[in-house]
Amino acid sequence: MFNAISSQASKLINLTRKSQNQSKTKIITVTSGKGGVGKSTFTANISYLLSKRGYKIAIIDADIGLANMQVLFDMKPKLTLFDYIEGRNTITEVISETKFANISLVAGKSGYQYAHIKNSLVLTRIVEDIKALNKYDLVLIDTGAGLNNYVQEFLSVSNNILALTTTDPSALTDVYALMKMLSVEKEKLLLCFNHTQNYKIGETIANSLVNLAKKNRLNTNFMVKYIGNVSTSANISTTSRLRKIFAHEFANDDITKQLQKAIDSILNNIK
Ligand SMILES: Nc1ncnc2c1ncn2[C@@H]1O[C@H](COP(=O)(O)OP(=O)(O)O)[C@@H](O)[C@H]1O
Ligand SMILES: [Mg+2]
Incomplete structure (x- = not known):
């Protein structure tokens, strides 16, 4: 499936190579496998x-x-990604400004039936359309749980993939499945741990995943790059409930520092 989407996507990408080459915009797809x-x-x-x-x-x-x-x-944006997908609106119409300078959002919509649009490569097109605007330095794509067709399309179209996971065995199993799938076509996976108390624990588990990949002879050109950890904090869930951004409210918190460290590593490892 990933291969099929990839080959279709790469045809489309070739067609739009000109706009892509001229664009400064880098794409990062954030995924996990497991939800929550x-x-x-x-x-x-x-x-x-x-x-x-x-x-x-x-x-x-x-x-x-x-x-x-x-x-x-x-x-509460009036227009969402799905107004674009269904052809009612252009990319610029579905991008909304947030209250923060320099952050725009293409909002989603819960419960949408993706089955209606599969194989249309519309998700590839939205990424190409945003790149063609040449207005953004970075586009972050927040995907849902699982590795369904639409998540795979966003993975396929993105040069940079970041997996966020916990150290929970079921979450790690999902990340390993993601590694296996990506290792066929991609060069690198950025890996970040959430709900993980310190940097070292994340690093040790990241190394175990890399060793497992070696043992199972995953493509040796595929690299897992550990980028950091984020601890658990009640302030994160509280700020989210209050519809506030934690790093804005707690700019000097240790967890904000962990996030900054992860960002340094992300910026050093994307293309
Ligand atoms: N580091 C953390 N510490 C405490 N709560 C967190 C942390 N990260 C996320 N959460 C909380 O976990 C819940 C799920 O987070 P969310 O970002 O919606 O997950 P996902 O997008 O992967 O489904 C939310 O209530 C969020 O506030
Ligand atoms: Mg989510």
């Missing part, structure tokens, strides 16, 4: 911190099961 690990929270917070560093950010909320980015940013 903190992807949306992480994406919103690193977007905020990147915007404070002067990067122009667009977020695409691509979680079809539970689109909550507009809740985290406390906004």
Whole structure:
């Protein structure tokens, strides 16, 4: 499936290579396999911190099961990704400004039936359309749980893939499945641990995943790059419930420092 989507996507990408080459925009797809690990929270917070560093950010909320980015940013956009997918609106019409300078959002919609649009490569097109605007430095795509067709399409079209996971065995199993799938076609996976008390624990588990990949002879050109850890904090869930961004409210917190460290590593490892 991934292969099929990839080959179709690469045809489309070849067609649009000109616009892509001229675009400064880098794409990062944030994924996990398992749901509820903190992807949306992480994406919103690193977007905020990147915007404070002067990067122009667009977020695409691509979680079809539970689109909550507009809740985290406390906004109610009239148009969503699905107005674009269904051909009613252009890319510029479905991009909304958040209350933060330098962060825009293509909001999602919960419960959308992706089955209607499969094989259309419309998700590839939205990424190409955003690149062609040449307005954003980074586009962060927040995907939902699982590795269904639409998540695979966003993985296929993105040069940079970041997996956020917990150290929970079922979450790690899902990340390993993701590694196996990506190792066929991609060069690298950025790996970040959430709900993980210190950097070292994440590093040790990341190394175990790499060793498992070696043992199972996954493609040796495929690299897993550990980028850091985020501890558990009640303040994260509280700020989310209050529709506020944690890193904005707690700029000097240790967890904000962990997020900054992860961002340094992300910026050093994307293309
Ligand atoms: N590091 C953390 N510490 C405490 N709570 C967190 C942390 N990261 C995420 N959460 C909470 O976990 C829940 C799920 O997070 P969310 O970002 O929606 O996950 P996902 O997008 O992976 O489904 C939310 O209530 C969020 O506030
Ligand atoms: Mg989410």
